Amino acid sequence: xxxxxFLFLSVSFLMACQNSGKQAGTSEQEVVAVSVxxxxxxxAVFADQSVxxxxxxxHVCTHGGQKLFLVSSNPEKYLRINTGKSIPEFxxxxxxxxxxxxxxxSKFVEEGETEPAMEESQTDTTSKEHAYHKDNVYxxxxxxxxxxxx
Amino acid sequence: MNWRKINRVIHRxxxxxxxxxxxxxxxSGIVLNHRSPRGxxxxxxxxxxxTVEAPIKKEAVDKSYVLSLLAGLNETDFKQYYFPSExxxxxxxxxxxxxxLLNTGEGSIVKVRNRPVFREFNFLHYNKxxxxxxxxxxxxxxxxxxxxxxxxxxxKGKNGIKYRGAILSIAGIxxxxxxxxxxxxxx
Numbered sequence: 210x211x212x213x214x215f216l217f218l219s220v221s222f223l224m225a226c227q228n229s230g231k232q233a234g235t236s237e238q239e240v241v242a243v244s245v246x247x248x249x250x251x252x253a254v255f256a257d258q259s260v261x262x263x264x265x266x267x268h269v270c271t272h273g274g275q276k277l278f279l280v281s282s283n284p285e286k287y288l289r290i291n292t293g294k295s296i297p298e299f300x301x302x303x304x305x306x307x308x309x310x311x312x313x314x315s316k317f318v319e320e321g322e323t324e325p326a327m328e329e330s331q332t333d334t335t336s337k338e339h340a341y342h343k344d345n346v347y348x349x350x351x352x353x354x355x356x357x358x359x
Numbered sequence: 360m361n362w363r364k365i366n367r368v369i370h371r372x373x374x375x376x377x378x379x380x381x382x383x384x385x386x387s388g389i390v391l392n393h394r395s396p397r398g399x400x401x402x403x404x405x406x407x408x409x410t411v412e413a414p415i416k417k418e419a420v421d422k423s424y425v426l427s428l429l430a431g432l433n434e435t436d437f438k439q440y441y442f443p444s445e446x447x448x449x450x451x452x453x454x455x456x457x458x459x460l461l462n463t464g465e466g467s468i469v470k471v472r473n474r475p476v477f478r479e480f481n482f483l484h485y486n487k488x489x490x491x492x493x494x495x496x497x498x499x500x501x502x503x504x505x506x507x508x509x510x511x512x513x514x515k516g517k518n519g520i521k522y523r524g525a526i527l528s529i530a531g532i533x534x535x536x537x538x539x540x541x542x543x544x545x546x
Contacts, residue, residue: 271398305438305451
């Protein structure tokens with residue numbers, strides 16, 4: 210009996226470990242310091258680049274803290290930051306703080322969606338939420354962030 | 360040892376081992392079912408409306424104005440503020456924010472904090488730890504499937520899978536199928 214249980218546990222763990230080797234190799238890339246406005250004005254230029262960007266956090270997603278939005282000089286545009294593999298979540302307490310984010314500018318593709326903002330508008334129905342998600346064709350997938358003193 | 364005993368032991372031991380995980384995923388599952396645009400039960404959000412004298416000129420909104428506004432709301436400090444539009448100022452507090460419409464003077468103060476236990480359960484259910492937790496929760500999910508199958512063969516006789524068990528199992532499968540039929544396949 211013990212052998213069976215041991216065998217079962219071992220097989221389960223081995224199966225679970227199969228997808229562990231899929232790590233994106235971005236550590237060798239040069240990191241470019243950019244402003245929120247410059248990314249928003251022409252995000253395609255920075256596509257797949259590692260960047261460092263600073264800004265004030267306007268909003269942290271309350272559905273799990275997997276994304277936040279940085280304020281730009283255009284009140285209608287926000288830069289969306291997604292958590293990367295090394296960041297479990299963005300705490301709500303970051304709202305109103307200035308943070309420095311290091312990450313990769315990535316084209317935002319939600320699985321099964323052709324329009325990036327569509328899924329968000331269905332779950333976050335307030336007009337303010339809609340404003341945050343507007344035009345988020347490119348996002349920064351954050352590797353790390355630090356909170357600056359306000 | 361016959362196969363039925365092995366089946367029972369697997370079901371029993373996995374059930375014991377994953378008692379805690381079942382509670383975590385069960386409770387947070389309910390929380391996730393009842394999400395709203397403003398968040399879910401893992402956060403406590405309190406909102407209060409207020410009105411101040413209006414209209415307020417955007418240029419008049421500075422640090423001293425913000426502090427006097429907050430004093431009226433029994434708040435003493437703020438982190439930063441900005442203007443989401445020409446007609447609105449957003450003031451960030453520690454653990455909340457104040458939103459004020461400049462033309463009408465209508466505003467709201469929102470305080471948000473994490474709800475203990477629910478936050479921790481959701482943290483795990485959302486797979487926020489990632490990496491090792493993914494493996495463990497995959498193991499749990501796989502074990503749930505195994506427990507479902509082993510559970511079918513725990514009892515013999517009329518209360519087993521040959522009669523009562525079969526009726527209840529089929530009924531339990533029909534319920535999600537009915538929802539799929541009503542809300543997905545014929546919608």
